[in-house]
Structure formats: structure tokens, C-alpha cells
Amino acid sequence: MNKEFKILAKPYIVWLFLLAILPIFVMIMLSFMFSEGLTFEESFFTFNQFTLLGESSTLEAFKNSVVFATLTTVISFVLGYFVAYNVFKSKFKNKFLILTLFILPMWSNLLLRTEALGNLMENNNILSDLLAGIGITLSIGIKGTPLAVIIGLVFTYLPFMILPIYTALEKIDYSLEEAALDLGLTNMQKFWKVIFPLSLKGVATGSILVFLPSMSGFAIPEILGSGNILLIGNVIEQSFKIMDYNLGSLLAIVILFFILGALYIVSKVDKEGETLL
């Protein structure tokens, strides 16, 4: 590569090492040690955290994470595919505008959005006040239940499912649909035999983009679950809060392996790297 470009890349490399790779190494070290907070004084090498991994509360959090993330992904997939397909098939001139409407909520802060959603899930909120004004009593006190967490996760990560599926659908050459009809398929068969298989890359991308953050995030279950539901993200957050950096680091590293594993599978399945584009 050109030398000047190499120089231009230097700041980024420094950035990458200082703020990403170095901390990861520190985390790996911390996972194998006992330390009082972030100091190496009086610290010693231990496998103690690994025994904590097997504790039922940690395992429960892991199980919750996987279950919630899977449910979120499946629900997002069904809703997201429905939306993406209908926008794709619609005759709107400016389809991008429609998609922008779906992304619009993402422009506000995640915590604010989640708090607002949590407020709507409580028994007395601005919406039920307004509805009571016109004589409708509505009270949905679901905050703190698993349902609330699922709604919050889907609400937050649905756009990440819609966009890649829409992009994949848009890439399908229209003449393929005509060819399918020409070869004797009905519209329904055409969808299942041609359109759906060709949009699977978008589904894969969307699923990863939804699954990983819903598995490792902590804000949404904390706010909407009112502390009743612990995901692995919450356990990590609590560990760091109570200065148990060693357990927190270890769990974070485990999550990191999950993510790397997912990316590795994707790179194996899709050699051209189209999925993540």
C-alpha cells in the first residue's frame, strides 16, 4: 500500500491499541487474578472467578440472556420481514422515507426512550391520563415483567432487522420473479422458492445485529424489568459497580467469545462477506 496512506492510518492504529486491544488484555489478565479494584498491589493469580461462573445465579443470567435474545430475534424477524417485504412491494415513490420513519426513534437517546417506554408500561401514565379524559380507562401495568423486557428489546432493535432484510430484497433482480412465474410458479410459491431464499443473507445479518446487543445489553432489562430480570449484562454491570473487576472481566470476556464465535460462523458461511454489508 501507499506509504502516505500508511502514515494516515497511524492515529487509528494507536487508537485501536490504546482503547480496544490493550483494555482487552487487561481484562484477560484481571480474569485470572484477585485484585482490590483496579490495582495490582496485593493481587495474586487465581482461578477463583471460574468457580463463580458455575454458580446458579450466573448460569441463570446466561440462560435468561440467551432466551430473551432468541425470542427478541424471532419476533423481530417476523415483524421485520413483514415490514421490509411490504415496503419493498409497495408502490411508494420514496421508499427510503418510509424506512427513515422506522429508524427515526433511534435518533433519540436509548435510555430516554426506554425510560419513556417504561413509563407507558406503568399503571398511571400520561397516556392513560389522556385516555381517561375522553372516558377510556386503560391500565397496563406490565413494567417489571418479562413481557415488558421483550417489548423493549424488540422496540429498540427492530430497525436493525428491517434494514438489512430490505436491502437484501431490493437486491433481488425483478427478472428472477418473472422467471419464476414463467416457469409455472404461483405467487406464493415464487415467494418461498425464490424471494425468501435470496433474502436469507439479510435475515442472517439482521439476526446477528439483533441477537448480540439484546444478549449483552443491560439497560433495557434493568429499566423495564425493574430489577426483577437479570441478564448477563446486568451481572457484569453489577460486578463492576461493586468493584469486583475480576468476575466482571471474566464474564465480559466470555461474552466477547460469543460475539467472535458468531462472527467466525458468519465468515465461514458467507465467504464474500456480503452478509455484514
Place this chain on the structure above:
Amino acid sequence: MEKKVIIELSHITKQFDEDIVVNDLNLKIYENEFITLLGPSGCGKTTTLRMIGGFEKPNTGEIIINGKVFNDLPPYARPINTVFQRYALFPHLNVFENVAFGLKNRGDDYLVKFFQLEAITDKKVLKETIKGKIREAVIEALKLVKLTGFEVRKITQISGGQAQRVALARAIINRPQILLLDEPLAALDLKLRQNMQYELKEMQRKLGITFIFVTHDQEEAMTMSDRIVVMKDGLVQQMGTPKYIYNEPVNRYVANFIGESNILPGVYLKKNLVNFMGVDFDTTDYTFSDGEAVDVVIRPEDFDVVELDKAKLTGTVTSSIFKGVHNELTIDIKGVELSVNTYENYQVGEPIGLKVDPYEIHLMKV
């Protein structure tokens, strides 16, 4: 022998918004015929094909296939298959699966009739037999397009010419009565294109299917077609055998579009006599009124180069290009340029004499 009409287009008009793309088209296509819709892009030929295939609906008029009106039937209910311009092969399937696609997705009832398996009653045996029959059909179709051994190749791993053959195999495996081909050779290089022209013609003869071919390449049309339909701006200009259209173009547009030609203004003097370039020529029978202005068409190869004293027209050679078999001369006669093909060698600047036989002179209405 009276040929059987397989498809008839009757007063077909197609409009996109305000644009009339096809205007009152009438066309009868016979069984086992190779017919070409020829014209420049935007002349309505592809739209006509798409209406036959069922991808567009005509605004007015009827599409009649085997005596039945097919206007509102979806593509899958028509005995027609299409080879698309850019092939439209399914990228998620390999060559075998692409070719098998049309048969595999049909219902069992359809396939029982298709393979004539009415005798088999056991469901399980039937399933197995159908599977085997489809396999055989695919292998046979691939053999026909000379792609034996390519079954497990991915669509991304074959060349343009091979993709074209797969598209062809994918269409003919369904044994359609009519095969539509939308400029299928446009993306191939010259040599491959010429080979495919002969192969397509050969295949059509062997299979006995009606081919409706769309192209803007007049040479392609001439080589393959039994009949050519020349179109312009949604209107049919002329239909007929390649020979007829070449020798007897009905107007300036067709004459220009099909082959090289000299088109000269002339006057029809009386029966069997026409005047152009200030000279009277004998002609064969034409029915114009005496004194009517006409366009005279003479193909470059129809001029006879003769000695100056025997010539009806004399001029000077302004350019001479050696074309292998013949020389392509440009001749200036009193300011009018003529294109003439001859075996004789002439130098630029040399005088030259020309003669035309009466039957080589073609007259058209202005």
C-alpha cells in the same frame, strides 16, 4: 399444406401512461415457426413479447392461443416459456436445480400427465418415478444445450455463453408450445453469437417448438427466421420471409434497416418504365399511377459494373475498400453518392460505368 395458427394477436394496443408502445398490432404466428420481431430499441418488440408471456396486459385487443383468449391468464397458466435477456438464472441454485426448477415445483397431477405416468397408483413409487424422470429430463436438456457435466456448477461459476445455454435448457425442459426469446444473444461476443444463431435454429427444427425471437440485429434476424416482423414506434412496418423483406422492402425505413441499400428519388413514368438520376430504366410490373414520385431501392450488390460505352450511369470512384470477397466502392455520380459492391478492382479517381437489371430495381411508395 395449411399451417395451423398457434397464437394470434388481434388489434393489440399497449399504453404506458400517455405513451402508445404497441399500436393496433395484428399478427398470426404458426405452429413450428421461427418468427423474429425486429426493430430498434423502443419500437415495442419487447413489450409485445411480454404481453404474450403474460407479464404485461394489453389495453385493448386479444391474445389468442390455440383458439382461446389468454389476456387475463397469469404467466404460469400459459404453455409458454421465456429465455430472458439477462438469463435471470436463480443464483441460489446450481445448474441442475435451475434446469429442474420448472418441473420440480409443479404439482404431482401435472407431472403425472406430463410424464404419462397414469398407470402408477402407489404414491411412494410415483414420487420416486417422478424424481427419476425429472433427473432424466434435466440430463437430456443439458445434453441438448451441450452442457453435460455442468450439473453441480454454481451459477456464478459459469460463463455468459454457458449461462445462456442453462437459460435455454431451463425453458425447453418444460416442453412449451411457444418459446419466447428476448434478445438472448445480445450479451455474447460476435463469434459465440454466430454459433448460437445456428444452434438455436437447429434446436427449433429438432424440437418443433414455435420460437418468437426479439432482436435489434437485422443480421441475426435474417440468419434464423422463417418470418420477420419489422416494427417501428409500435407499428408493424412489414412482415414476411427474410428474402421477401430484403428484396421488396415496403418503405424507406425497412430498406434502410435491413441491409445496405441505395435509396434514390425517382418518377414512375408509365408501365415498366421509371426515371431516376436523369436516366430511364426498365422495371418489372409495379402499379403506380403514371408520373407518380417513387423511392427507388437498389442493393449495392445488384449494380453491374460494365464498360463505359455500355453503361447507363457513369461516375467516379471516390473510395474503394477491400472486403475480402468483394470491393466496396463509393461512386460519385453528379453529386449523388452510390454504394456498389463488385469483384472488379478500381482505383480511387477512376471513371466507372454501371448498369442495373430491371428485376433488381425495387420501387416503393414515397
